[in-house]
């Protein structure tokens with residue numbers, strides 16, 4: 001059995017807002033194994049980015065509370081001093097490709113400089129060695145030396161995405177969080193980037209957390225899938241169980257709302273929209289939208305039931321609950 005490289009226990013993130021505390025991430029627990037890809041899927045606003053940024057302790061100013069535990073290779077890192085976290089964990093052990101990052105490249109700095117920057121800024125490396133390392137990693141993601149000396153506007157979307165992947169890898173982390181890494185790209189480029197991510201994972205022995213709202217993309221890369229709804233992980237299972245035997249009402253309805261190659265089923269969108277996280281519904285947070293709703297779902301929050309080997313869901317469907 002592979003080692004656990006990342007483990008979350010009841011990780012919770014609460015923001016201050018004018019209307020009151022907003023629980024963007026609630027009691028999230030999971031483990032990530034060495035070499036594994038865990039996809040996190042869910043609708044916009046369900047807390048995927050808050051979870052990802054929270055793991056890297058990149059909190060907004062209006063953070064009210066971040067609680068629970070985050071273990072990286074057996075060290076609990078949520079309670080570390082910021083200075084120690086910055087020195088020993090962020091970027092060097094775990095890094096992230098941010099949503100839309102390719103559009104935030106600095107237009108007036110050469111690519112090689114932008115990739116080398118984390119080494120110079122965070123690790124005090126001198127410029128010549130940092131540039132050498134940046135060129136090596138750029139080469140690995142498929143950007144040749146001549147392109148390394150160019151500016152972002154001279155690169156295509158796919159190439160810019162390769163650059164931001166290089167930025168996340170240059171500090172040699174073994175865990176990488178990918179937040180919608182292919183969302184702004186055309187389908188061919190998306191496929192190329194997915195292939196690149198697979199190759200890099202193997203060559204560098206990486207573990208990925210892959211965040212997406214697109215469940216077809218998740219199937220490309222994921223060993224396991226975690227479904228997020230209203231700040232919570234509501235189901236987690238190996239990918240094939242996620243597709244073939246979903247156990248949560250939300251996952252079932254989510255899968256029925258998107259086309260698949262295998263079947264010609266009639267698509268059915270999920271009515272309504274995700275709830276307010278300031279004042280979420282009682283019981284199961286999905287109950288107001290769920291076509292399988294039972295009385296108990298309105299009254300009592302479901303626990304995380306074990307549905308099958310490695311398959312857990314916070315849902316009363318199929319459970320006796322009298």
Ligand SMILES: Nc1ncnc2c1ncn2[C@@H]1O[C@H](COP(=O)(O)OP(=O)(O)OP(=O)(O)O)[C@@H](O)[C@H]1O
Pocket residue numbers: 015016017022024042043044045046047048049050051060062213277
């Ligand atoms: N700094 C903040 N202050 C207050 N509320 C916030 C803040 N950042 C995010 N939120 C709220 O937290 C919830 C979760 O947002 P988050 O961006 O994490 O979701 P998401 O699933 O990543 O969505 P998307 O796919 O659109 O990025 C949303 O209700 C959002 O409005």
